[in-house]
Amino acid sequence: MNDKTAKKLARIVLGGTLVFAGISHLTFARKAFKAQVPDWVPLPIDDTVLYSGFAEIALGSSLMLIDQKHQQAVGQVAAAFFTAVFPGNISQYVNKRSAFGLDTDRKRFGRLFFQPALIYWALKSTDNV
Template sequence: MNEKTAKRIARVFLGSSLIFAGISHLTFARRDFQAQVPDWVPLPKDDTVVYSGIAEIALGSSLVLTPEKYQQTVGKVAAAFFTAIFPGNVSQYVDKRDAFGLDTDQKRFTRLFFQPVLVYWALKSTDNL
């Protein structure tokens, strides 16, 4: 497999995962996502979850469907999104909020290291690195 094909597969998988996550924000995992919203966010937690779910669906769709000439831009937006939602993961750890099976400090702490992987994945799969 060549590098271009590998990047396309990685990009489509990431986009599909975002679409699934966005749908879960709006449906079956809504309460779990509310546990990640930091208390300092000025919107109601449910509104924040709904808006971020819509953003994830749009972003995931963009990663999957955007023509090649715009992929770098979409990758940068995805990386910025993953960076912007990182405080929610930190809040879940600091506030010891159980969600998504993350029911210990160790599990919540370990999860923090996956966000930079998502940033890298978004950038690498869209030829930004």
């Protein structure tokens, strides 16, 4: 597999994962996502979960369908989104909130290291790195 094909596949997988996560925000995992909303967010918790779900669906769809001309910009927006939601992962760890099988401090702490990987994935698969 050449580099271009690998990046396209990585972009499609990331996009599909984001669409799935976004749909889960709006439906079956809504309660679990509430565990990640930091207390300092000025919006109602449920609204925050819904808005982030819509954003994930839009970003995921964009990653899967984007043309070459706009690919880097969408990758940068996706990376910025992953950066923006990182405080939610920190909040889940600090406040010891269990969700998504992250039911121990060790698991919640380990999850923190996955966010930089998502940021890199978004950038690398869109030719930003």
